[in-house]
Amino acid sequence: MNKKWIKLVSVLVLGTVLFLGAQHLLRPKGIEGDKSITLIIEHETIGQTLNVNTNALTLGELFEELHEAEKLSITFSGAKTDPFGRGLQGINTVITENMATGPEWWGWESSNNTQCVKDGYCLGVDYQTLEDGNIFTFSYKGFE
Amino acid sequence: MNKLRGWILISFLSVGLLVAQFALASLPNVELVSLLFILYSLFLPLSSTLIVSLLFTLLQMLLWGMGDWVIGYMWIWPVWVILIYLFKPLNKKNPERWALLSGIWGLFFGFLFSVHHGVLYGFSTMIAYYIRGISFDIIHAVSNYILTSLAFTPLANVICRLARQYQGELYESHD
DSSP: OOHHHHHHHHHHHHHHHHHHHHHHHHSOOOOOSOEEEEEEEEOTTTOEEEEEEEOOSBHHHHHHHHHHTTSSOEEEESOTTSTTOOEEEEETTEEOSBTTTBSOEEEEEOSSOHHHHHHSSOOOTTTOBOOTTOEEEEEEEOOO | OOHHHHHHHHHHHHHHHHHHHHHTTTSTTOOSHHHHHHHHHTTSOHHHHHHHHHHHHHHHHHHHOOOHHHHHHHHHHHHHHHHHHHHHHHHTTOHHHHHHHHHHHHHHHHHHHHHHHHHHHOHHHHHHHHHHHHHHHHHHHHHHHHHHHHHHHHHHHHHHHHHHHHHSSOGGGGO
């Protein structure tokens, strides 16, 4: 292996280590324990409000619980290990066929989740941590 | 080169950026756009490359729709173009130097975008956006460095030969 390739592989290895380290250190830590969470789904056909008690640390884990309990049918895109975590592709029958082109996607906001309020936006489902009393509102729309 | 041929070239180069961006859109923060701007600088004057960067952003807006990122791209890519022309006399056609600059730019890109978010949404959003994006800035920096190291020389040879044929002059004339 010549010098150039050794340098490139070294940069790649260093970058991977730094990336994984940063991902680990900066990933929001969830709060353990029982939490009461309200999910408001705004949609003309599947709209509903769910009040749930959960030990889930993230919105993604909560959706897994609700899916298993058959309270909601959740479709994810991608994998937990993806750089942005999984995407929320569908709730019940309202599913985005192509996550790249939409034209509509599920989005969410919260007026009382500390991180959402502080940052001005909520994170992806696998990064969005939950706090007792949080209310999340989900809506299905395109970017305008 | 006459004006019409110049505008045709600028249009094609803008579309070339869009195609390169779209082709790698599924890989977070891995892009060829930074490298292509360097290559364009080898045969285009600064003003033309700046126009290419603005057209590229407009084309992206047509493809992906309007968003706050459009305003960001409108000034962040021109900043990169200006940096390239500032470093051009120093870097010449040295792939190592361009790879290093491109890597640093990858790391800096997220910071500039967080400044953009700070101006639009406030200081706390800027800090949050920057911290959450650090890991992706690392991907951006490493991928820029590797892609530029590997692809600069072969692409520069091809693009300069094509430019010479099209423009009928040496690319060095814009140094």
